[in-house]
Amino acid sequence: SKLTIIENIIAGPEQTDSDEMRTFSDTVGALTVSDKVTAGLNYDYAMDKVEGEGINWQALALYLRGQITPVFALAPRFEWYNDADGFVTGTAQALKEFTMTAELKHSAGLIFRAEYRRDWSDEDYFVKKGVGVNNQNTFTLGFVYGFSSKAP
Numbered sequence: 630s631k632l633t634i635i636e637n638i639i640a641g642p643e644q645t646d647s648d649e650m651r652t653f654s655d656t657v658g659a660l661t662v663s664d665k666v667t668a669g670l671n672y673d674y675a676m677d678k679v680e681g682e683g684i685n686w687q688a689l690a691l692y693l694r695g696q697i698t699p700v701f702a703l704a705p706r707f708e709w710y711n712d713a714d715g716f717v718t719g720t721a722q723a724l725k726e727f728t729m730t731a732e733l734k735h736s737a738g739l740i741f742r743a744e745y746r747r748d749w750s751d752e753d754y755f756v757k758k759g760v761g762v763n764n765q766n767t768f769t770l771g772f773v774y775g776f777s778s779k780a781p
Contacts, residue, residue, distance in 0.1 A: 631661045642720040643677065652675040665696040679717070684714040702732040740773040 635657045643651040651677040660668045669692040676683065692706040706728045715721035728746040735741075746767045753761030 633659045649678040667694045684716045686712045686717050700734045704730040720752050720754055722750045722754055724750045738775045742771045745771045
């Protein structure tokens with residue numbers, strides 16, 4: 630199938646000394662556009678109560694993966710996270726991020742990834758040189774090696 634949809638729901642009491650129920654819903658969709666392009670969407674929603682008051686948070690992620698050549702792929706991703714009550718992050722805010730990942734595969738199973746990520750918020754949530762700022766940039770390099778029990 631070219632379309633995959635997965636729904637996960639987790640519910641139960643989460644807080645210490647409380648019977649309040651937390652409900653968390655995770656919806657994932659992936660679409661194989663072609664043998665070289667995949668698109669995806671992930672939506673999360675959670676609700677709980679703190680001292681009888683209802684709170685919630687939600688997130689949305691969109692991504693695309695393009696296999697440019699047999700050994701090189703690019704994958705941009707955008708995420709939005711709304712913690713309007715500040716329950717998860719400690720600050721009432723909306724966070725966003727954009728990530729671009731470049732991937733090189735070696736025929737022996739080694740994968741090299743270089744990733745640039747930019748995060749930003751509508752609040753000064755990040756810290757730079759001891760001062761609160763509303764954004765941050767990160768760059769990551771990674772190596773992955775896949776092990777398999779399958780015969781060559």
